[in-house]
Amino acid sequence: MITKTVTNAAEAVKDVFSDSVLMFGGFGLCGIPENCIQALLQKDLHGLTCISNNAGVDDFGIGLMLKKRMVKKMISSYVGENAEFERQLLSGELEVDLIPQGTLAERIRAGGAGIPAFFTPAGVGTEVAEGKEIREFDGKMYLMEKGLIADFAFVKAWKGDTAGNLIFKGTARNFNPMMATAGKITIAEVEELVPAGQLDPNHIHTPGIYVQRIFQGEDYEKRIEQRTVSKG
Numbered sequence: 738m739i740t741k742t743v744t745n746a747a748e749a750v751k752d753v754f755s756d757s758v759l760m761f762g763g764f765g766l767c768g769i770p771e772n773c774i775q776a777l778l779q780k781d782l783h784g785l786t787c788i789s790n791n792a793g794v795d796d797f798g799i800g801l802m803l804k805k806r807m808v809k810k811m812i813s814s815y816v817g818e819n820a821e822f823e824r825q826l827l828s829g830e831l832e833v834d835l836i837p838q839g840t841l842a843e844r845i846r847a848g849g850a851g852i853p854a855f856f857t858p859a860g861v862g863t864e865v866a867e868g869k870e871i872r873e874f875d876g877k878m879y880l881m882e883k884g885l886i887a888d889f890a891f892v893k894a895w896k897g898d899t900a901g902n903l904i905f906k907g908t909a910r911n912f913n914p915m916m917a918t919a920g921k922i923t924i925a926e927v928e929e930l931v932p933a934g935q936l937d938p939n940h941i942h943t944p945g946i947y948v949q950r951i952f953q954g955e956d957y958e959k960r961i962e963q964r965t966v967s968k969g
Contacts, residue, residue, distance in 0.1 A: 738899075738900070738933055739900055739933075740899040740900070740933070741899065741900060741901045741945065741948060741949060741950055741951050742899050742930065742950075742951055742952060743950050743951070743952050744952065745772075745776075745952055746772040746773050746775065746776035746926065746952065746954070747776045747779070748952070749773065749776065749924045749926070749950045749952055750773055750776045750777055750780065750889075750924065753777060753780065753782065753888075753889055754782070754888075755781075755782050755783050755784050755785070756783075756784040756785070756786075756809075757785060757786070757887075757888040757889060758785075758786045758788065758886075758887045758888050758889075759785055759786065759787050759788065759887055759888065759889050759890075759891065760787075760788045760789070760845070760885075760887040760889070760890040760891065760916045760919060760920055761773075761774070761787060761788070761789040761798075761799060761891050761916075762890075762891065762892040762893055762911065762912050762913035762916045762917075763789065763790065763798070763893065763909075763911060763912060763913070764790050764791075764908065764911035764912060765790070765791060765818075765962045766793065766794065766797060766798055766959075766960050766961065766962045767908055767909050767911065767959075767962075768893050768905070768908070768909030768910065768911050768912075768913055769793070769798050769799075769893060770891040770892060770893040770924075770926050770954075771798070771893065771926075771954065771957055771958065772926045772952075772954040772955065772956075772957075773891040773893075773924060773926055774798060774799065774801065774802065774891070777802065777807070778801055778802065778805060778807075782807050783806065783807055783809070784809045785802070785807050785808050785809060785810075786808075786809060786810040786811075786812065787799055787802070787808050787810070787811050787812070788812040788813075788841075788845070788885055788887060788916075789811070789812075789813055789912075790813060790814055790815060790838070790841070790911070790912055791813050791814070791815040791816055791817075791818065791819070792811055792813060792816050792819045792822045793818075793819060794818050794819055794962060795819055795820055795821050797958075797960055799811075800819050800821060800822070803819070803821050803822055803825060803831070804821055806830075808831065809831070809832060810831070810832040810833070810834065811831060811832070811833050811834070812834045812836065812841070812885070813833070813834075813835060813836070813841070814835065814836050814837060814838035814840075814841045815838070816833070816835070818962060818963075835865075836865070836882075837859045837860055837865065839857075839859060840857055840859050840860065840865075840882055841885075842912065842915060843855065843857065843882070844882055844883065844884055844885045845884075845885050845912065845915045845916055845919050846915045846918070846919075847882075847883075847884035847885075848884035848885040848886040848918075848919040849884075849886070849915055849916075849917075849918025849919035849947075850884075850918070851884075852884050853883060853884055854881050854882065854883045854884060855881070855882060855884075856872060856874065856879035856880065856881055856882075857879060857880065857882055858877060858878070858879050858880075859880075860880055861878045861879065861880050862878075865880070866880045869881055869882070884919075885919060886919050886920070886921065887916075887919060887920045887921065888920070888921050888922065889920055889921070889922050889923075889924060890916045890917060890919055890920025890922070890923040890924070891916075891920075891923075891924050891926075892913040892914075892916055892917045892923065892924070892925050892926075892943075893909070893913060893925070893926050893927070893954070894906075894913065894925055894926075894927045894928075894942075894943070895909065895927065895928050895929070896927055896928065896929045896930075896931065896936065897925055897927035897929075897930055897931075897936075897948075897951050898930070898931050898932060898933045898934070898935060898936050898945070899930065899931075899932055899933045899951070900933040900945040901925065901944075901945030901946075901947070901948030901949070901950075901951050902933075902936055902941045902943070902944060902945040902948075903917065903925055903927065903941065903942055903943040903945075903948065903951075904936060904940055904941060904942055905942050905943075910942065913943075914942050914943050917943045917947045917948060918943075918947050920947075922949045922950070923947055923948045923949055923950075924948075924949065924950045924951075925943075925948050925950070925951045925952075926951075926952055926953075926954040927951060927952075927953055927954065928953070928954060928957065929953065930951065930952070930953040933945075
């Protein structure tokens with residue numbers, strides 16, 4: 738039986754190279770591939786292009802990669818919680834492509850589906866449309882957006898099996914399933930790894946055909962970006 742398991746995060750990311758394009762699942766700090774990011778931080782990498790909903794916070798997630806100057810370009814939809822990101826952007830150290838969140842999601846989905854480009858009304862008449870083709874359909878203007886793919890896609894799931902089938906839990910599902918389809922090599926870390934055949938096929942969100950490597954992660958912090966509680 739085919740098994741896609743690797744021992745740990747270090748083995749999973751061993752062939753990630755400088756100047757590569759990387760996708761990171763997650764929304765804020767929810768559902769990010771914590772173990773893979775920590776393993777990447779141990780490598781001597783530079784010139785990376787990172788595609789992620791956001792850039793983490795200063796001392797966690799992709800924010801740590803920014804601090805280490807590993808990232809050349811960010812393709813994101815939200816960057817408001819990371820002071821180092823803001824500093825590098827304003828100083829010209831970091832190239833940034835800010836994309837409406839729905840457009841970012843569709844560009845990733847399109848890339849995974851082999852669709853080179855599509856037209857959307859989002860961003861017409863704004864800075865988002867600069868340098869992009871605009872067409873009129875039925876009296877309404879649309880701009881062309883290209884599908885996104887990555888050399889490596891890093892996703893984090895709640896449960897997976899040795900064949901790479903994945904189940905995500907709650908809001909941690911977010912960008913993970915579509916990114917899993919858009920990586921030339923998709924690496925999945927899971928909280929629980931089980932033998933192939935133990936997952937109910939009706940519950941699988943990402944089929945194993947999209948996943949090249951899988952491992953069971955450890956020591957998940959699952960940090961909350963902003964904790965808000967009611968007054969007692």
